Amino acid sequence: MRKDSLFFFYTSEGCRPCFFFSAYTGFLGPLFFLSFVSKVTSVGMNTQWRMPMASIPLYTGKETPLQVYLNRVVTVFGLVSISVALVVSLIVSFLYFMGRNKDVSPMFDAGKTTLDEKIDMVIKFIILGVTIVVAAVPEGLPLAVTLNIAHMSRKLGGEIALVQKLSACEAMGSATTVVCHKTGILTLNQMEVVDVCAGGLGTQNLDTMAELSPLLISLITEGIALNTNGSVYHPEGWPEPEVFGSATERAILKFGVKLGMNFDEVKSRSTIFRISPFNSSRKRRGVAVQLHDSQARVHWKGAAKTILASCQSYMDKDKIASMDQEKIFHFEKTIDDMAKKGLRCAALAYRTYPEEDILRDEAFPYIHESNLVLSAIIGIKDSCRPGIRQAIQECRNAGVKVCMVTGDDLLTAKAIATECGILTDEPADTAILAKDFASMSEAQREKIAENIVVMGRSSPDVNLLLLEALSKKGQVVAATGKGIRDAPSLRQADISLAMGIGGTSIVKECSDIIVLDDSFASILTVIQWGRSLYTNVQRFVQFRLTVSASALIICVVVAIHSHEIPLNVAQLLWINLLVCTFGAWALASEPPIDNLMRRPPIRKGEPFITKLMRAKFILQVAYQVTALLCINFLESILKLENKSLDDANKVKNTVIFNCFVFCQVFNEIECRTPYQGNIYRGILKNHLFLGTIAITVILQVIVIECFGIFFSTVRLNRKQWLISIGIGLFSQVANRFPFQAFPYLRN
Numbered sequence: 017m018r019k020d021s022l023f024f025f026y027t028s029e030g031c032r033p034c035f036f037f038s039a040y041t042g043f044l045g046p047l048f049f050l051s052f053v054s055k056v057t058s059v060g061m062n063t064q065w066r067m068p069m070a071s072i073p074l075y076t077g078k079e080t081p082l083q084v085y086l087n088r089v090v091t092v093f094g095l096v097s098i099s100v101a102l103v104v105s106l107i108v109s110f111l112y113f114m115g116r117n118k119d120v121s122p123m124f125d126a127g128k129t130t131l132d133e134k135i136d137m138v139i140k141f142i143i144l145g146v147t148i149v150v151a152a153v154p155e156g157l158p159l160a161v162t163l164n165i166a167h168m169s170r171k172l173g174g175e176i177a178l179v180q181k182l183s184a185c186e187a188m189g190s191a192t193t194v195v196c197h198k199t200g201i202l203t204l205n206q207m208e209v210v211d212v213c214a215g216g217l218g219t220q221n222l223d224t225m226a227e228l229s230p231l232l233i234s235l236i237t238e239g240i241a242l243n244t245n246g247s248v249y250h251p252e253g254w255p256e257p258e259v260f261g262s263a264t265e266r267a268i269l270k271f272g273v274k275l276g277m278n279f280d281e282v283k284s285r286s287t288i289f290r291i292s293p294f295n296s297s298r299k300r301r302g303v304a305v306q307l308h309d310s311q312a313r314v315h316w317k318g319a320a321k322t323i324l325a326s327c328q329s330y331m332d333k334d335k336i337a338s339m340d341q342e343k344i345f346h347f348e349k350t351i352d353d354m355a356k357k358g359l360r361c362a363a364l365a366y367r368t369y370p371e372e373d374i375l376r377d378e379a380f381p382y383i384h385e386s387n388l389v390l391s392a393i394i395g396i397k398d399s400c401r402p403g404i405r406q407a408i409q410e411c412r413n414a415g416v417k418v419c420m421v422t423g424d425d426l427l428t429a430k431a432i433a434t435e436c437g438i439l440t441d442e443p444a445d446t447a448i449l450a451k452d453f454a455s456m457s458e459a460q461r462e463k464i465a466e467n468i469v470v471m472g473r474s475s476p477d478v479n480l481l482l483l484e485a486l487s488k489k490g491q492v493v494a495a496t497g498k499g500i501r502d503a504p505s506l507r508q509a510d511i512s513l514a515m516g517i518g519g520t521s522i523v524k525e526c527s528d529i530i531v532l533d534d535s536f537a538s539i540l541t542v543i544q545w546g547r548s549l550y551t552n553v554q555r556f557v558q559f560r561l562t563v564s565a566s567a568l569i570i571c572v573v574v575a576i577h578s579h580e581i582p583l584n585v586a587q588l589l590w591i592n593l594l595v596c597t598f599g600a601w602a603l604a605s606e607p608p609i610d611n612l613m614r615r616p617p618i619r620k621g622e623p624f625i626t627k628l629m630r631a632k633f634i635l636q637v638a639y640q641v642t643a644l645l646c647i648n649f650l651e652s653i654l655k656l657e658n659k660s661l662d663d664a665n666k667v668k669n670t671v672i673f674n675c676f677v678f679c680q681v682f683n684e685i686e687c688r689t690p691y692q693g694n695i696y697r698g699i700l701k702n703h704l705f706l707g708t709i710a711i712t713v714i715l716q717v718i719v720i721e722c723f724g725i726f727f728s729t730v731r732l733n734r735k736q737w738l739i740s741i742g743i744g745l746f747s748q749v750a751n752r753f754p755f756q757a758f759p760y761l762r763n
């Protein structure tokens with residue numbers, strides 16, 4: 017039998033899951049199982065799921081913003097080169113038909129030139145135009161983005177993150193704020209009860225629990241066993257029972273086991289007839305149970321202060337004592353003390369009724385929440401991830417702000433945030449309670465949003481308000497999400513990160529990136545790769561545009577001068593294929609460099625082609641054009657005087673082609689850093705880069721020495737090879753221009 021689908025409907029707030037509907041099919045045909053837990057109150061668009069589900073972003077195979085931009089660059093370059101080609105063809109034709117050009121044979125003579133010769137000439141000029149277009153259109157640009165993203169996804173995919181939306185990789189490079197949950201991302205999500213306050217005693221650790229009265233222990237364990245969605249299982253032959261449920265639930269259940277709770281036995285003693293499930297707005301869970309001694313009880317468990325506020329009395333040793341102001345103050349202080357240690361505080365409370373009372377009460381769709389008896393306050397420890405402080409510091413150094421949102425109390429949140437280095441002594445750093453933030457006006461929220469680093473007692477709706485305020489301030493926000501109710505926040509964020517372990521499958525589906533191990537360090541790595549992606553594409557664009565521009569200028573100048581083009585179409589296609597495809601690949605393989613994380617994030621609207629890139633581009637193009645034109649026009653360089661015109665031309669054009677390729681090879685090394693810095697750093701470690709450079713050179717040698725027939729080239733002698741490589745190598749000298757001396761170029 018194969019499980020095909022499982023639908024799970026949730027009713028409105030406060031009710032429990034209402035029914036499962038699962039369809040199984042097998043070779044016997046479809047069989048449907050319906051198992052009702054309670055009546056169905058709403059389905060489809062009326063359920064609690066509707067809102068978040070409706071706001072899940074839809075995925076289209078859209079291009080990333082960088083690809084769109086690069087497509088525009090290609091179009092512009094294409095239009096420019098087509099216009100130039102057209103103009104050049106027209107000029108050349110005009111000169112020819114006016115009989116102005118003496119180098120061309122046969123020369124145009126209105127009386128003598130036959131129609132066939134005229135047509136041949138026109139075709140020649142058209143080919144000339146086409147060659148210019150081929151030379152200049154940098155068609156491979158958007159490919160560089162794809163290659164880079166592919167490379168990045170492969171590197172991250174193993175254990176760090178799964179990229180679901182390509183543009184998110186790019187956006188991560190510009191992220192200015194990370195809004196992340198505390199549990200699991202900053203902490204280990206391995207919770208353990210360490211402090212307890214019960215029976216009128218002060219805070220105790222677990223070893224002294226035996227001092228509590230048996231009645232109190234039975235009330236606490238009853239509350240733990242019945243008021244949970246987790247479970248305890250005793251595998252045979254194992255000393256320790258296994259517990260299941262959320263991290264908090266597991267911690268509380270383990271605490272119960274330590275108190276001697278027999279989970280199955282407690283469950284069998286009573287019947288649950290009402291549940292109020294836990295949710296992150298109410299932060300409490302309640303059950304009403306019918307005990308087998310004609311009594312009924314409600315049990316509540318949840319965020320300590322909210323539960324405390326509903327309590328009128330407390331268990332003092334084994335008696336119920338009423339809560340006076342002093343006692344309330346005492347309990348509040350106990351909670352605060354636990355919270356200041358970074359503990360998550362929860363409280364357990366109960367209330368007993370005669371059974372008939374509960375069942376007779378018509379106005380009782382929900383579980384009574386007032387007049388409770390406090391039985392215990394517990395402090396749950398969840399340690400920070402090792403190395404988190406350093407990761408946060410690196411993030412700050414990179415100009416990315418970290419904002420922690422948590423369902424925990426503000427004191428707990430502040431303690432953890434201080435430990436992680438999120439909350440520092442800086443006066444601007446603000447820690448705020450979610451309800452205070454939510455009660456502000458929109459303008460006020462926008463005013464303080466950028467300073468908020470900690471938000472306590474938050475819920476998905478307040479997180480959404482925070483994200484809205486941040487993006488109104490122009491921040492590029494990456495936000496984490498774990499439950500379905502985070503879907504609207506994820507949609508609001510510029511980059512949505514789902515937690516790979518703590519997140520539900522629906523959140524993973526609707527996020528841009530899944531952080532596989534939930535850890536903050538992985539988010540940092542994704543930012544680093546995002547920046548590296550941007551830089552890699554910048555490198556390639558600089559490289560590719562240099563090739564296009566140099567080729568264009570050389571072709572135009574030589575075409576106008578001698579009606580021939582030094583590089584033919586085959587050679588240009590070869591350059592496109594070899595240099596540009598391999599080049600894109602080589603430059604895409606550059607791993608992120610450290611200093612990427614020492615510069616601020618790429619600002620929205622920051623020019624992709626920086627002033628420095630432009631300066632380097634101009635210098636490089638000027639060098640290549642000058643060098644190659646010298647070879648073309650100064651015949652003495654190659655000493656070809658004693659060769660026939662045709663042979664001399666072939667050698668000259670081959671050398672130009674060869675020089676051009678070598679210029680690009682060295683230029684590629686130059687483009688390893690679009691910023692200032694050592695271009696050779698780490699080059700020996702990047703085998704892919706070295707490999708592609710080596711393959712390019714080897715193939716070029718093979719082409720010139722063996723396949724001249726396809727490229728209309730001739731074999732070169734040693735001196736001509738040295739000239740080609742020398743001119744290529746010399747381009748590096750051009751790049752040693754002291755750009756640093758010009759503050760204007762410092763972007």
Ligand SMILES: Nc1ncnc2c1ncn2[C@@H]1O[C@H](COP(=O)(O)OP(=O)(O)OP(=O)(O)O)[C@@H](O)[C@H]1O
Nearest residue numbers: 197198199264265296299317318319361422423424
């Ligand atoms: N299973 C539980 N039983 C009782 N109380 C709980 C339980 N889970 C959480 N709480 C209480 O609710 C508070 C907030 O929990 P909530 O689930 O909203 O936070 P969270 O989403 O886990 O936090 P974070 O945002 O840091 O991941 C906790 O401080 C705790 O007091």
Ligand SMILES: [Ca+2]
Nearest residue numbers: 150151152153
């Ligand atoms: Ca081209």
